[in-house]
Amino acid sequence: MLLFGHPYVPSQPFYHIDSIEALRHTPANSVVTLYFTAENLDIIEHLRQNNIRFALHVETAVDAVIGENLGADYLIVLPKYGSEIQKVAEHYLFDAKVLGYIDTTKNLNDLIEMCIDGAIFSDAIIKINS
Numbered sequence: 001m002l003l004f005g006h007p008y009v010p011s012q013p014f015y016h017i018d019s020i021e022a023l024r025h026t027p028a029n030s031v032v033t034l035y036f037t038a039e040n041l042d043i044i045e046h047l048r049q050n051n052i053r054f055a056l057h058v059e060t061a062v063d064a065v066i067g068e069n070l071g072a073d074y075l076i077v078l079p080k081y082g083s084e085i086q087k088v089a090e091h092y093l094f095d096a097k098v099l100g101y102i103d104t105t106k107n108l109n110d111l112i113e114m115c116i117d118g119a120i121f122s123d124a125i126i127k128i129n130s
Contacts, residue, residue, distance in 0.1 A: 002097060002117060005124025006105065014055060014125045020046050022128045031055055033076060033125055036063050044070050055099070055120075061088045068094045076101050076120055083114045 015026040036056040055074035056067040099120040100111040
């Protein structure tokens with residue numbers, strides 16, 4: 001299981017963006033995150049064309065399948081959607097890793113029981129404003 005933002009495990013931060021302009025404020029070789037929405041398709045295409053690693057926040061299995069096909073490295077899910085999306089990811093052999101979004105280590109056991117690929121703690125995501 002991958003851990004991002006756990007207090008005992010060093011990991012790279014993720015940078016949440018809401019525009020292409022916000023990319024200028026992220027470190028080189030960082031992983032950026034954004035919500036999977038139709039409004040963000042231009043940003044996703046920019047990330048793909050420039051080989052920038054990215055994570056998409058998804059809520060449904062359909063969004064996860066589309067996110068995988070768009071080249072997301074990670075799919076960030078709320079635990080309530082985790083089991084369903086993880087099953088789809090395993091069935092279709094996604095390259096993207098499914099990360100359960102949690103606030104505290106108390107919630108980590110839930111993700112372990114669901115066999116989610118990893119956990120991303122809220123502290124691991126830095127909001128970048130454009």
